[in-house]
Amino acid sequence: MNIENIQQLTQFIIDEKPHIVIDKEICRSCDHRACVQSCPANCYTWNEETNLMSVVYETCLECGTCYVVCDKGAVDWTYPRGGYGVNYRLT
Amino acid sequence: MAQYFDVIIVGAGPAGSVAALKLAREGLNVCLLERGSRPGAKNMFGGLLHNTPALNEMVPSFWEKAPLQRHVYKKVLAFMTPESTVSLTFENENFDRPPYNGYTVLRPAFDNWLADEAVKAGAVLLCDCTAEELIVKDGQVVGITVKGREGELRSNIVIAADGVLSFLAKKAGLRNDFSPGAMGVGVKLLLGMPEATINERFHLVRDQGADIAFLGIPEGIRGGSFLYTNRESLSVGMVMHLDSLRKSGKAPYEILDNLLQHPQVRKLVKGAIPLEYSAHLVPEGGIKAVPRVYTDGMMVVGDAAGLCYTNGINLEGINLAMTSGALAAETALKAVEAHDYSAAMLSLYKKKLDETFVMKDMKKYKNSVGMMRIDRLYKTYPRVLAGIMEKVYKVDGTPRTKLLRLARRETLKEIGLKDVIADGIKIGRALL
Numbered sequence: 001m002n003i004e005n006i007q008q009l010t011q012f013i014i015d016e017k018p019h020i021v022i023d024k025e026i027c028r029s030c031d032h033r034a035c036v037q038s039c040p041a042n043c044y045t046w047n048e049e050t051n052l053m054s055v056v057y058e059t060c061l062e063c064g065t066c067y068v069v070c071d072k073g074a075v076d077w078t079y080p081r082g083g084y085g086v087n088y089r090l091t
Numbered sequence: 092m093a094q095y096f097d098v099i100i101v102g103a104g105p106a107g108s109v110a111a112l113k114l115a116r117e118g119l120n121v122c123l124l125e126r127g128s129r130p131g132a133k134n135m136f137g138g139l140l141h142n143t144p145a146l147n148e149m150v151p152s153f154w155e156k157a158p159l160q161r162h163v164y165k166k167v168l169a170f171m172t173p174e175s176t177v178s179l180t181f182e183n184e185n186f187d188r189p190p191y192n193g194y195t196v197l198r199p200a201f202d203n204w205l206a207d208e209a210v211k212a213g214a215v216l217l218c219d220c221t222a223e224e225l226i227v228k229d230g231q232v233v234g235i236t237v238k239g240r241e242g243e244l245r246s247n248i249v250i251a252a253d254g255v256l257s258f259l260a261k262k263a264g265l266r267n268d269f270s271p272g273a274m275g276v277g278v279k280l281l282l283g284m285p286e287a288t289i290n291e292r293f294h295l296v297r298d299q300g301a302d303i304a305f306l307g308i309p310e311g312i313r314g315g316s317f318l319y320t321n322r323e324s325l326s327v328g329m330v331m332h333l334d335s336l337r338k339s340g341k342a343p344y345e346i347l348d349n350l351l352q353h354p355q356v357r358k359l360v361k362g363a364i365p366l367e368y369s370a371h372l373v374p375e376g377g378i379k380a381v382p383r384v385y386t387d388g389m390m391v392v393g394d395a396a397g398l399c400y401t402n403g404i405n406l407e408g409i410n411l412a413m414t415s416g417a418l419a420a421e422t423a424l425k426a427v428e429a430h431d432y433s434a435a436m437l438s439l440y441k442k443k444l445d446e447t448f449v450m451k452d453m454k455k456y457k458n459s460v461g462m463m464r465i466d467r468l469y470k471t472y473p474r475v476l477a478g479i480m481e482k483v484y485k486v487d488g489t490p491r492t493k494l495l496r497l498a499r500r501e502t503l504k505e506i507g508l509k510d511v512i513a514d515g516i517k518i519g520r521a522l523l
Contacts, residue, residue, distance in 0.1 A: 006368040037337075038337055038342075041370065065276045068372070079258075081221055082218070
Protein backbone atom coordinates (compact mmCIF):
# COMPACT_ATOMS: atom_id res chain seq x y z
CA MET A 1 0.00 0.00 0.00
CA ASN A 2 1.35 3.38 -0.96
CA ILE A 3 0.68 5.97 1.70
CA GLU A 4 2.91 8.71 0.32
CA ASN A 5 -0.02 10.99 -0.36
CA ILE A 6 -2.29 10.16 2.56
CA GLN A 7 -2.18 13.71 3.85
CA GLN A 8 -4.05 14.81 0.74
CA LEU A 9 -7.01 12.62 1.72
CA THR A 10 -7.97 14.90 4.58
CA GLN A 11 -10.12 17.97 3.95
CA PHE A 12 -9.28 21.44 5.26
CA ILE A 13 -11.16 24.70 5.35
CA ILE A 14 -8.27 27.13 5.15
CA ASP A 15 -8.27 30.37 7.10
CA GLU A 16 -6.15 33.21 5.79
CA LYS A 17 -5.02 33.81 9.35
CA PRO A 18 -2.53 31.21 10.67
CA HIS A 19 -3.31 29.51 14.00
CA ILE A 20 0.35 28.51 14.48
CA VAL A 21 3.03 31.15 14.78
CA ILE A 22 6.62 30.16 15.47
CA ASP A 23 9.50 32.17 16.81
CA LYS A 24 12.17 31.44 14.23
CA GLU A 25 14.91 32.89 16.39
CA ILE A 26 14.22 30.32 19.10
CA CYS A 27 14.03 27.52 16.49
CA ARG A 28 17.41 28.55 15.13
CA SER A 29 19.10 27.78 18.44
CA CYS A 30 16.94 24.73 19.29
CA ASP A 31 18.95 21.58 20.03
CA HIS A 32 16.30 19.03 19.01
CA ARG A 33 13.65 20.51 16.69
CA ALA A 34 11.35 17.68 17.73
CA CYS A 35 8.42 19.37 15.99
CA VAL A 36 9.86 18.56 12.54
CA GLN A 37 9.89 14.84 13.11
CA SER A 38 6.95 14.45 15.52
CA CYS A 39 4.26 16.30 13.56
CA PRO A 40 1.90 13.69 12.08
CA ALA A 41 1.09 16.05 9.22
CA ASN A 42 4.68 16.98 8.36
CA CYS A 43 3.93 20.66 8.80
CA TYR A 44 7.39 21.70 9.98
CA THR A 45 10.49 22.00 7.80
CA TRP A 46 13.97 22.94 8.93
CA ASN A 47 16.16 24.40 6.22
CA GLU A 48 19.81 23.58 6.94
CA GLU A 49 21.12 26.13 4.46
CA THR A 50 19.18 29.14 5.60
CA ASN A 51 18.88 28.05 9.26
CA LEU A 52 15.19 28.77 9.08
CA MET A 53 12.21 26.85 10.43
CA SER A 54 9.01 27.05 8.45
CA VAL A 55 5.55 25.82 9.28
CA VAL A 56 2.60 25.09 7.00
CA TYR A 57 -0.51 25.67 9.09
CA GLU A 58 -2.89 24.93 6.22
CA THR A 59 -2.58 21.13 6.52
CA CYS A 60 -2.40 21.00 10.33
CA LEU A 61 -4.48 18.18 11.83
CA GLU A 62 -4.80 20.24 15.04
CA CYS A 63 -3.48 17.45 17.25
CA GLY A 64 -1.17 19.77 19.20
CA THR A 65 1.87 17.46 19.14
CA CYS A 66 4.21 20.32 18.19
CA TYR A 67 2.88 22.50 20.97
CA VAL A 68 3.49 19.76 23.55
CA VAL A 69 6.93 18.59 22.32
CA CYS A 70 8.32 22.13 21.97
CA ASP A 71 9.94 22.85 25.31
CA LYS A 72 11.47 26.12 24.13
CA GLY A 73 8.25 28.09 23.94
CA ALA A 74 8.70 28.72 20.23
CA VAL A 75 5.28 27.44 19.17
CA ASP A 76 2.36 29.79 19.66
CA TRP A 77 -0.47 27.39 18.98
CA THR A 78 -4.20 27.92 19.30
CA TYR A 79 -7.25 26.23 17.87
CA PRO A 80 -8.20 27.83 14.54
CA ARG A 81 -11.12 30.22 14.39
CA GLY A 82 -14.45 28.44 14.51
CA GLY A 83 -15.34 26.80 11.21
CA TYR A 84 -11.78 26.70 9.89
CA GLY A 85 -9.08 24.06 9.86
CA VAL A 86 -9.27 20.30 9.55
CA ASN A 87 -12.67 18.94 8.61
CA TYR A 88 -12.95 15.19 9.14
CA ARG A 89 -15.71 13.66 7.07
CA LEU A 90 -15.31 9.91 7.61
CA THR A 91 -12.89 9.08 10.42
CA MET B 92 -30.43 34.24 19.85
CA ALA B 93 -30.25 34.27 23.63
CA GLN B 94 -26.83 35.40 24.81
CA TYR B 95 -27.47 34.17 28.31
CA PHE B 96 -27.72 30.52 29.26
CA ASP B 97 -28.05 28.44 32.39
CA VAL B 98 -25.14 26.31 31.17
CA ILE B 99 -22.64 26.68 28.34
CA ILE B 100 -20.93 23.47 27.27
CA VAL B 101 -17.76 23.92 25.27
CA GLY B 102 -17.20 21.05 22.84
CA ALA B 103 -19.82 18.85 21.19
CA GLY B 104 -17.89 15.63 21.65
CA PRO B 105 -19.31 12.65 23.56
CA ALA B 106 -18.88 14.20 27.03
CA GLY B 107 -20.27 17.59 26.05
CA SER B 108 -23.24 16.27 24.09
CA VAL B 109 -24.27 13.88 26.86
CA ALA B 110 -24.18 16.78 29.34
CA ALA B 111 -26.19 18.97 26.96
CA LEU B 112 -28.72 16.23 26.33
CA LYS B 113 -29.29 15.63 30.02
CA LEU B 114 -29.63 19.32 30.88
CA ALA B 115 -31.89 20.12 27.93
CA ARG B 116 -34.17 17.22 28.84
CA GLU B 117 -34.56 18.79 32.28
CA GLY B 118 -35.66 22.02 30.64
CA LEU B 119 -32.53 24.06 31.21
CA ASN B 120 -31.42 26.73 28.79
CA VAL B 121 -28.30 25.10 27.38
CA CYS B 122 -25.76 26.19 24.80
CA LEU B 123 -23.54 23.57 23.15
CA LEU B 124 -20.56 25.19 21.49
CA GLU B 125 -18.59 23.47 18.71
CA ARG B 126 -15.54 24.80 16.88
CA GLY B 127 -16.02 22.54 13.87
CA SER B 128 -18.52 23.27 11.13
CA ARG B 129 -20.49 20.36 12.61
CA PRO B 130 -20.00 18.10 15.65
CA GLY B 131 -17.40 15.42 14.96
CA ALA B 132 -15.55 17.44 12.31
CA LYS B 133 -12.53 17.78 14.64
CA ASN B 134 -12.74 14.46 16.41
CA MET B 135 -11.04 11.13 15.92
CA PHE B 136 -10.24 8.11 18.06
CA GLY B 137 -9.10 4.55 17.38
CA GLY B 138 -12.56 3.38 16.93
CA LEU B 139 -14.16 1.64 19.90
CA LEU B 140 -17.27 2.93 21.66
CA HIS B 141 -17.52 0.94 24.87
CA ASN B 142 -20.89 0.02 26.30
CA THR B 143 -21.86 3.02 28.42
CA PRO B 144 -24.85 2.70 30.76
CA ALA B 145 -24.98 6.53 31.10
CA LEU B 146 -25.70 6.76 27.37
CA ASN B 147 -28.21 3.94 27.41
CA GLU B 148 -30.03 5.62 30.28
CA MET B 149 -30.63 8.70 28.14
CA VAL B 150 -31.13 6.99 24.79
CA PRO B 151 -32.52 3.53 25.62
CA SER B 152 -31.37 0.88 23.14
CA PHE B 153 -29.05 3.47 21.59
CA TRP B 154 -27.50 0.74 19.47
CA GLU B 155 -30.68 0.64 17.39
CA LYS B 156 -30.59 4.42 16.77
CA ALA B 157 -26.98 5.60 16.70
CA PRO B 158 -24.84 5.41 13.56
CA LEU B 159 -22.63 2.54 14.73
CA GLN B 160 -20.45 0.35 12.54
CA ARG B 161 -20.24 -3.15 14.05
CA HIS B 162 -20.55 -4.58 17.55
CA VAL B 163 -17.33 -6.07 18.83
CA TYR B 164 -17.54 -9.82 18.90
CA LYS B 165 -13.90 -10.68 18.57
CA LYS B 166 -11.08 -9.30 20.71
CA VAL B 167 -7.49 -9.99 19.76
CA LEU B 168 -4.44 -9.09 21.84
CA ALA B 169 -1.30 -9.50 19.78
CA PHE B 170 2.35 -9.09 20.68
CA MET B 171 4.31 -7.94 17.71
CA THR B 172 7.91 -8.18 16.53
CA PRO B 173 9.10 -7.26 13.03
CA GLU B 174 8.67 -10.87 11.88
CA SER B 175 5.98 -12.33 14.07
CA THR B 176 2.85 -11.84 16.12
CA VAL B 177 1.84 -13.91 19.13
CA SER B 178 -1.87 -13.43 19.69
CA LEU B 179 -4.65 -14.30 22.04
CA THR B 180 -8.06 -14.31 20.40
CA PHE B 181 -11.26 -14.15 22.38
CA GLU B 182 -14.56 -14.84 20.63
CA ASN B 183 -17.63 -14.88 22.75
CA GLU B 184 -21.35 -15.43 22.11
CA ASN B 185 -22.18 -13.16 25.06
CA PHE B 186 -20.67 -10.29 23.10
CA ASP B 187 -22.95 -11.14 20.19
CA ARG B 188 -26.23 -9.98 21.71
CA PRO B 189 -27.55 -6.73 23.18
CA PRO B 190 -26.59 -4.89 25.23
CA TYR B 191 -23.42 -5.25 23.23
CA ASN B 192 -20.09 -4.79 24.96
CA GLY B 193 -18.76 -2.31 22.44
CA TYR B 194 -19.05 -0.98 18.92
CA THR B 195 -16.73 0.25 16.25
CA VAL B 196 -17.64 3.83 15.47
CA LEU B 197 -16.68 6.64 13.11
CA ARG B 198 -16.70 9.90 15.01
CA PRO B 199 -17.95 12.49 12.52
CA ALA B 200 -21.18 10.48 12.21
CA PHE B 201 -21.51 9.40 15.84
CA ASP B 202 -20.71 12.77 17.42
CA ASN B 203 -23.07 14.51 15.02
CA TRP B 204 -25.86 12.11 15.95
CA LEU B 205 -25.33 12.53 19.69
CA ALA B 206 -25.23 16.34 19.46
CA ASP B 207 -28.40 16.18 17.39
CA GLU B 208 -30.11 14.25 20.21
CA ALA B 209 -29.24 17.18 22.50
CA VAL B 210 -30.62 19.65 19.93
CA LYS B 211 -33.84 17.64 19.66
CA ALA B 212 -34.13 17.91 23.44
CA GLY B 213 -33.86 21.70 23.19
CA ALA B 214 -30.14 22.52 23.46
CA VAL B 215 -28.86 25.37 21.30
CA LEU B 216 -25.98 24.11 19.16
CA LEU B 217 -23.59 26.78 17.91
CA CYS B 218 -21.08 25.46 15.36
CA ASP B 219 -18.10 27.38 13.90
CA CYS B 220 -17.41 28.74 17.41
CA THR B 221 -14.03 28.36 19.10
CA ALA B 222 -14.08 29.27 22.77
CA GLU B 223 -11.27 31.72 23.40
CA GLU B 224 -11.26 33.28 26.86
CA LEU B 225 -13.14 32.65 30.06
CA ILE B 226 -15.09 35.60 31.38
CA VAL B 227 -14.45 35.76 35.11
CA LYS B 228 -16.33 38.02 37.51
CA ASP B 229 -15.54 38.14 41.22
CA GLY B 230 -13.50 34.98 40.89
CA GLN B 231 -16.32 33.05 39.23
CA VAL B 232 -16.49 31.85 35.61
CA VAL B 233 -19.54 33.54 34.10
CA GLY B 234 -19.09 32.99 30.40
CA ILE B 235 -16.74 32.75 27.44
CA THR B 236 -15.63 34.77 24.47
CA VAL B 237 -15.85 33.19 21.03
CA LYS B 238 -13.70 33.46 17.93
CA GLY B 239 -15.17 32.47 14.59
CA ARG B 240 -18.60 33.93 15.12
CA GLU B 241 -17.24 36.77 17.26
CA GLY B 242 -18.94 37.62 20.49
CA GLU B 243 -19.41 36.55 24.05
CA LEU B 244 -21.80 34.22 25.79
CA ARG B 245 -22.78 34.34 29.44
CA SER B 246 -23.96 31.60 31.74
CA ASN B 247 -24.17 30.48 35.34
CA ILE B 248 -22.01 27.46 34.64
CA VAL B 249 -19.45 26.58 31.96
CA ILE B 250 -18.75 22.90 31.34
CA ALA B 251 -15.37 22.53 29.63
CA ALA B 252 -15.60 19.55 27.28
CA ASP B 253 -12.94 21.04 25.05
CA GLY B 254 -10.81 17.95 24.67
CA VAL B 255 -7.37 16.71 25.61
CA LEU B 256 -5.72 20.11 25.08
CA SER B 257 -8.15 21.90 27.37
CA PHE B 258 -7.04 25.49 27.18
CA LEU B 259 -10.09 26.38 29.26
CA ALA B 260 -8.96 24.20 32.18
CA LYS B 261 -5.53 25.79 31.86
CA LYS B 262 -6.90 29.33 31.71
CA ALA B 263 -9.02 28.61 34.78
CA GLY B 264 -5.84 27.62 36.61
CA LEU B 265 -7.06 24.06 37.10
CA ARG B 266 -4.15 22.37 35.40
CA ASN B 267 -0.43 22.73 34.72
CA ASP B 268 1.16 22.81 31.32
CA PHE B 269 0.68 19.87 28.96
CA SER B 270 3.66 17.54 29.24
CA PRO B 271 4.95 15.06 26.62
CA GLY B 272 5.30 12.45 29.39
CA ALA B 273 1.55 12.48 29.99
CA MET B 274 0.40 12.45 26.37
CA GLY B 275 0.23 10.04 23.51
CA VAL B 276 -0.39 10.87 19.88
CA GLY B 277 -2.73 8.70 17.87
CA VAL B 278 -2.53 8.51 14.10
CA LYS B 279 -5.01 6.63 12.00
CA LEU B 280 -5.68 5.73 8.42
CA LEU B 281 -9.20 4.82 7.42
CA LEU B 282 -9.11 2.16 4.72
CA GLY B 283 -12.06 1.32 2.50
CA MET B 284 -12.83 -2.37 1.97
CA PRO B 285 -15.99 -4.16 0.80
CA GLU B 286 -18.17 -5.56 3.58
CA ALA B 287 -17.97 -9.12 2.23
CA THR B 288 -14.16 -8.97 2.12
CA ILE B 289 -14.02 -7.80 5.73
CA ASN B 290 -16.34 -10.59 6.83
CA GLU B 291 -14.30 -13.24 5.06
CA ARG B 292 -10.91 -11.90 6.02
CA PHE B 293 -11.69 -11.45 9.72
CA HIS B 294 -14.08 -14.42 10.04
CA LEU B 295 -17.13 -12.35 10.90
CA VAL B 296 -20.81 -12.60 10.05
CA ARG B 297 -23.71 -10.09 10.14
CA ASP B 298 -22.73 -7.02 12.19
CA GLN B 299 -19.94 -8.73 14.09
CA GLY B 300 -16.77 -6.72 14.42
CA ALA B 301 -13.18 -7.35 15.42
CA ASP B 302 -10.86 -5.33 17.62
CA ILE B 303 -7.20 -6.22 17.18
CA ALA B 304 -4.75 -4.56 19.58
CA PHE B 305 -1.06 -4.94 18.80
CA LEU B 306 1.36 -4.42 21.64
CA GLY B 307 4.80 -3.43 20.54
CA ILE B 308 5.88 -1.12 17.78
CA PRO B 309 8.80 -2.69 15.93
CA GLU B 310 10.77 0.60 16.11
CA GLY B 311 10.86 0.12 19.89
CA ILE B 312 8.62 3.11 20.53
CA ARG B 313 6.37 2.85 23.55
CA GLY B 314 2.92 2.43 22.11
CA GLY B 315 0.42 0.14 20.54
CA SER B 316 -1.28 -0.31 17.22
CA PHE B 317 -4.88 -1.09 16.45
CA LEU B 318 -7.05 -2.45 13.71
CA TYR B 319 -10.82 -2.16 13.99
CA THR B 320 -13.32 -3.42 11.47
CA ASN B 321 -16.04 -0.99 10.48
CA ARG B 322 -18.87 -1.99 8.17
CA GLU B 323 -17.08 -1.14 4.94
CA SER B 324 -13.75 0.12 6.19
CA LEU B 325 -10.86 -0.62 8.54
CA SER B 326 -9.49 1.81 11.11
CA VAL B 327 -5.75 1.16 11.33
CA GLY B 328 -3.33 3.19 13.38
CA MET B 329 -1.28 3.55 16.48
CA VAL B 330 -0.90 5.50 19.69
CA MET B 331 2.62 6.44 20.78
CA HIS B 332 3.95 8.12 23.90
CA LEU B 333 5.08 11.58 22.81
CA ASP B 334 8.37 11.50 24.71
CA SER B 335 9.19 8.10 23.21
CA LEU B 336 8.23 9.18 19.69
CA ARG B 337 10.43 12.23 20.06
CA LYS B 338 13.36 10.12 21.19
CA SER B 339 12.96 7.71 18.27
CA GLY B 340 13.63 10.39 15.66
CA LYS B 341 10.96 8.80 13.45
CA ALA B 342 7.92 10.46 11.94
CA PRO B 343 4.46 9.13 12.86
CA TYR B 344 3.48 8.42 9.25
CA GLU B 345 6.72 6.48 8.69
CA ILE B 346 5.87 4.29 11.66
CA LEU B 347 2.32 3.89 10.37
CA ASP B 348 3.70 2.93 6.98
CA ASN B 349 5.91 0.28 8.61
CA LEU B 350 2.87 -1.12 10.42
CA LEU B 351 1.00 -1.41 7.13
CA GLN B 352 4.03 -3.17 5.60
CA HIS B 353 4.29 -5.65 8.49
CA PRO B 354 3.87 -9.14 6.97
CA GLN B 355 0.96 -10.07 9.24
CA VAL B 356 -0.81 -6.72 8.80
CA ARG B 357 -0.13 -6.32 5.09
CA LYS B 358 -2.28 -9.28 4.18
CA LEU B 359 -5.15 -8.01 6.34
CA VAL B 360 -5.24 -4.63 4.62
CA LYS B 361 -4.36 -5.86 1.12
CA GLY B 362 -6.41 -4.18 -1.58
CA ALA B 363 -7.88 -1.60 0.80
CA ILE B 364 -8.24 1.99 -0.36
CA PRO B 365 -6.94 4.84 1.85
CA LEU B 366 -9.86 7.16 2.62
CA GLU B 367 -8.83 9.59 5.34
CA TYR B 368 -5.84 10.29 7.57
CA SER B 369 -6.22 11.75 11.04
CA ALA B 370 -4.32 12.46 14.24
CA HIS B 371 -5.16 13.40 17.81
CA LEU B 372 -3.57 13.53 21.23
CA VAL B 373 -4.58 11.08 23.94
CA PRO B 374 -4.33 11.76 27.69
CA GLU B 375 -2.05 9.02 28.99
CA GLY B 376 -0.87 10.41 32.28
CA GLY B 377 -3.37 8.43 34.36
CA ILE B 378 -4.88 9.71 37.56
CA LYS B 379 -1.83 11.84 38.42
CA ALA B 380 -2.46 13.93 35.30
CA VAL B 381 -6.14 14.53 36.14
CA PRO B 382 -6.52 18.27 36.79
CA ARG B 383 -8.81 19.82 39.36
CA VAL B 384 -12.17 19.24 37.72
CA TYR B 385 -14.17 22.13 39.14
CA THR B 386 -13.89 25.72 40.23
CA ASP B 387 -16.35 28.55 40.81
CA GLY B 388 -18.77 28.43 37.89
CA MET B 389 -16.98 25.72 35.92
CA MET B 390 -16.58 21.94 35.62
CA VAL B 391 -14.22 19.95 33.37
CA VAL B 392 -15.28 16.68 31.70
CA GLY B 393 -13.97 13.93 29.39
CA ASP B 394 -10.51 14.17 27.82
CA ALA B 395 -10.27 17.74 29.11
CA ALA B 396 -10.23 16.20 32.59
CA GLY B 397 -7.74 13.52 31.50
CA LEU B 398 -10.32 10.79 32.06
CA CYS B 399 -8.72 8.03 30.07
CA TYR B 400 -6.68 5.01 31.05
CA THR B 401 -4.93 2.01 29.64
CA ASN B 402 -3.46 -0.98 31.38
CA GLY B 403 -2.22 -2.64 28.22
CA ILE B 404 -5.36 -4.74 27.94
CA ASN B 405 -8.17 -2.22 28.41
CA LEU B 406 -8.10 1.18 26.76
CA GLU B 407 -11.03 3.29 27.87
CA GLY B 408 -11.89 6.94 27.48
CA ILE B 409 -15.13 7.57 25.62
CA ASN B 410 -17.22 5.74 28.24
CA LEU B 411 -15.50 7.66 31.03
CA ALA B 412 -16.09 10.88 29.08
CA MET B 413 -19.82 10.33 28.58
CA THR B 414 -20.29 9.29 32.20
CA SER B 415 -18.43 12.37 33.41
CA GLY B 416 -20.65 14.52 31.16
CA ALA B 417 -23.75 12.99 32.74
CA LEU B 418 -22.40 13.54 36.27
CA ALA B 419 -21.47 17.16 35.54
CA ALA B 420 -25.00 17.68 34.21
CA GLU B 421 -26.53 16.18 37.36
CA THR B 422 -24.39 18.54 39.42
CA ALA B 423 -25.33 21.54 37.27
CA LEU B 424 -29.02 20.73 37.82
CA LYS B 425 -28.55 20.79 41.58
CA ALA B 426 -26.57 24.02 41.34
CA VAL B 427 -29.24 25.73 39.24
CA GLU B 428 -31.96 24.60 41.65
CA ALA B 429 -29.99 26.03 44.56
CA HIS B 430 -28.82 29.15 42.63
CA ASP B 431 -25.37 28.27 43.92
CA TYR B 432 -22.55 28.02 41.37
CA SER B 433 -19.66 28.08 43.82
CA ALA B 434 -16.79 25.61 43.84
CA ALA B 435 -18.19 24.20 47.08
CA MET B 436 -21.45 23.36 45.30
CA LEU B 437 -19.75 22.03 42.16
CA SER B 438 -17.45 19.81 44.23
CA LEU B 439 -20.42 17.44 44.17
CA TYR B 440 -19.30 16.58 40.62
CA LYS B 441 -15.93 15.31 41.88
CA LYS B 442 -17.67 13.34 44.59
CA LYS B 443 -19.90 11.69 42.00
CA LEU B 444 -16.91 10.90 39.79
CA ASP B 445 -15.15 9.30 42.75
CA GLU B 446 -18.14 7.10 43.49
CA THR B 447 -18.43 5.65 39.98
CA PHE B 448 -16.24 3.37 37.89
CA VAL B 449 -14.70 6.47 36.29
CA MET B 450 -12.39 7.41 39.16
CA LYS B 451 -12.40 3.94 40.69
CA ASP B 452 -10.81 2.49 37.56
CA MET B 453 -8.49 5.47 37.14
CA LYS B 454 -7.29 4.78 40.70
CA LYS B 455 -7.20 1.02 40.28
CA TYR B 456 -4.79 1.31 37.37
CA LYS B 457 -2.71 4.15 38.74
CA ASN B 458 0.38 1.94 38.62
CA SER B 459 -0.20 0.92 35.02
CA VAL B 460 1.05 4.34 33.90
CA GLY B 461 4.51 3.36 35.20
CA MET B 462 4.20 -0.13 33.74
CA MET B 463 3.33 1.26 30.31
CA ARG B 464 6.55 3.26 30.42
CA ILE B 465 8.77 0.17 30.57
CA ASP B 466 10.56 0.35 27.21
CA ARG B 467 11.21 -3.40 27.20
CA LEU B 468 7.45 -4.05 27.07
CA TYR B 469 7.35 -2.90 23.46
CA LYS B 470 10.37 -4.47 21.88
CA THR B 471 12.19 -6.93 24.11
CA TYR B 472 9.33 -8.87 25.68
CA PRO B 473 7.45 -9.40 22.41
CA ARG B 474 10.76 -10.71 20.98
CA VAL B 475 11.22 -13.05 23.96
CA LEU B 476 7.67 -14.32 23.59
CA ALA B 477 8.03 -14.85 19.86
CA GLY B 478 11.36 -16.62 20.49
CA ILE B 479 9.72 -19.01 22.93
CA MET B 480 6.83 -19.74 20.57
CA GLU B 481 9.17 -20.38 17.67
CA LYS B 482 11.15 -22.92 19.67
CA VAL B 483 8.01 -24.52 21.05
CA TYR B 484 6.84 -25.27 17.52
CA LYS B 485 10.08 -25.65 15.61
CA VAL B 486 10.93 -29.15 14.43
CA ASP B 487 14.54 -29.52 13.38
CA GLY B 488 15.87 -32.85 14.59
CA THR B 489 17.35 -31.46 17.82
CA PRO B 490 16.00 -32.56 21.21
CA ARG B 491 13.31 -30.35 22.78
CA THR B 492 13.64 -28.17 25.88
CA LYS B 493 10.80 -28.21 28.38
CA LEU B 494 8.80 -25.01 28.69
CA LEU B 495 10.11 -23.48 31.91
CA ARG B 496 13.76 -23.95 31.03
CA LEU B 497 13.08 -22.67 27.52
CA ALA B 498 11.33 -19.58 28.82
CA ARG B 499 14.16 -18.87 31.23
CA ARG B 500 16.79 -19.27 28.58
CA GLU B 501 15.00 -17.12 26.02
CA THR B 502 14.33 -14.39 28.57
CA LEU B 503 17.84 -14.22 30.01
CA LYS B 504 19.25 -14.13 26.49
CA GLU B 505 17.64 -10.69 26.12
CA ILE B 506 17.30 -9.27 29.63
CA GLY B 507 19.25 -9.40 32.86
CA LEU B 508 17.62 -11.21 35.77
CA LYS B 509 17.48 -8.03 37.86
CA ASP B 510 15.53 -6.21 35.15
CA VAL B 511 13.16 -9.14 34.71
CA ILE B 512 12.36 -9.09 38.41
CA ALA B 513 11.96 -5.29 38.48
CA ASP B 514 9.63 -5.41 35.47
CA GLY B 515 7.72 -8.33 36.99
CA ILE B 516 7.08 -6.33 40.14
CA LYS B 517 5.93 -3.29 38.13
CA ILE B 518 3.62 -5.37 35.97
CA GLY B 519 2.30 -7.22 39.00
CA ARG B 520 1.57 -4.01 40.88
CA ALA B 521 -0.22 -2.59 37.85
CA LEU B 522 -2.39 -5.53 36.92
CA LEU B 523 -2.65 -8.09 39.70
